[in-house]
Amino acid sequence: MRRFSTSYLDETRRGMWESRAALSPLSLADRDLVLDVGCGTGELSSVLCEESSGSVVGLDRDRSLLREVSVPTIQADAVELPVRDDAADLVVCQALLVNLSDADIDRALAEFVRCSSDLVAVIEPDNSAVNVESTVSEESDLAARAREHYISGVGTDVTLGAIPDRLREHGLTDVKTRRYDHVRTIESPYGERAVEAAKRKVTGSRIAQQRDTLLAGGMSDKAYESFRSGWREMGRAIVEAMHAGTYHRKEVIPFFVTVGRIV
Numbered sequence: 001m002r003r004f005s006t007s008y009l010d011e012t013r014r015g016m017w018e019s020r021a022a023l024s025p026l027s028l029a030d031r032d033l034v035l036d037v038g039c040g041t042g043e044l045s046s047v048l049c050e051e052s053s054g055s056v057v058g059l060d061r062d063r064s065l066l067r068e069v070s071v072p073t074i075q076a077d078a079v080e081l082p083v084r085d086d087a088a089d090l091v092v093c094q095a096l097l098v099n100l101s102d103a104d105i106d107r108a109l110a111e112f113v114r115c116s117s118d119l120v121a122v123i124e125p126d127n128s129a130v131n132v133e134s135t136v137s138e139e140s141d142l143a144a145r146a147r148e149h150y151i152s153g154v155g156t157d158v159t160l161g162a163i164p165d166r167l168r169e170h171g172l173t174d175v176k177t178r179r180y181d182h183v184r185t186i187e188s189p190y191g192e193r194a195v196e197a198a199k200r201k202v203t204g205s206r207i208a209q210q211r212d213t214l215l216a217g218g219m220s221d222k223a224y225e226s227f228r229s230g231w232r233e234m235g236r237a238i239v240e241a242m243h244a245g246t247y248h249r250k251e252v253i254p255f256f257v258t259v260g261r262i263v
């Protein structure tokens with residue numbers, strides 16, 4: 001099972017839903033009970049809670065992440081929800097299906113349909129369309145190379161994005177999709193998280209964590225060693241630029257909100 005740390009989820013999700021227009025098809029103001037499946041540390045659950053007058057429950061298989069969640073939680077598997085039929089009027093997930101095998105995506109969607117009396121929403125990224133711009137010239141290319149090998153090696157479809165046909169196959173109607181670009185910017189003055197991220201690049205620790213996946217994605221041992229050393233060099237250039245106050249990085253991660261209605 002692919003595990004996510006609280007620090008990773010905190011770093012990658014913080015501020016994601018500052019703009020909430022793409023969530024309007026979820027009709028959050030009209031919801032009575034929302035189930036957030038694969039909620040992780042509950043970044044989306046908190047947004048759902050703020051926008052809905054009803055109750056929100058987070059569900060995840062990883063107990064250690066649920067400790068961080070601010071709404072009531074259930075520890076369970078998305079493919080076998082311990083929830084009665086029609087219990088919620090919205091079942092939603094964010095960046096869950098990209099971590100499941102194709103067969104488990106269908107099992108999870110079947111469970112979402114069974115447990116919802118009204119709407120099912122899936123919010124999934126397309127990691128092949130991520131774009132990084134940086135004042136440190138090599139960062140954009142190195143990030144693209146890491147992403148390419150990661151996508152090939154990871155074993156699930158992390159480029160899933162919009163899946164309207166898949167929702168229709170599960171009997172949902174009135175299916176709508178919206179693109180939402182999650183923009184993450186690092187600029188002066190640099191916060192603690194930006195400094196920590198730069199330090200991780202200097203040590204190459206996150207690249208080391210991904211070693212097996214990068215190798216499975218076609219990188220040779222030798223290419224990996226040289227890639228990691230280039231990555232660390234880039235990290236040092238970033239730290240230097242941060243000291244000079246000239247480092248600027250913008251990353252755009254396209255997410256797709258696909259919503260369907262139970263017949």
Ligand SMILES: C[S@@+](CC[C@H](N)C(=O)[O-])C[C@H]1O[C@@H](n2cnc3c(N)ncnc32)[C@H](O)[C@@H]1O
Nearest residue numbers: 013038039040043060061062077078094095096
């Ligand atoms: C990328 S994280 C996304 C977390 C959260 N939805 C967010 O966007 O911040 C994926 C989450 O799905 C959970 N997960 C993966 N497979 C699962 C499964 N079969 N059942 C329940 N949760 C699962 C992981 O534990 C993790 O918390």
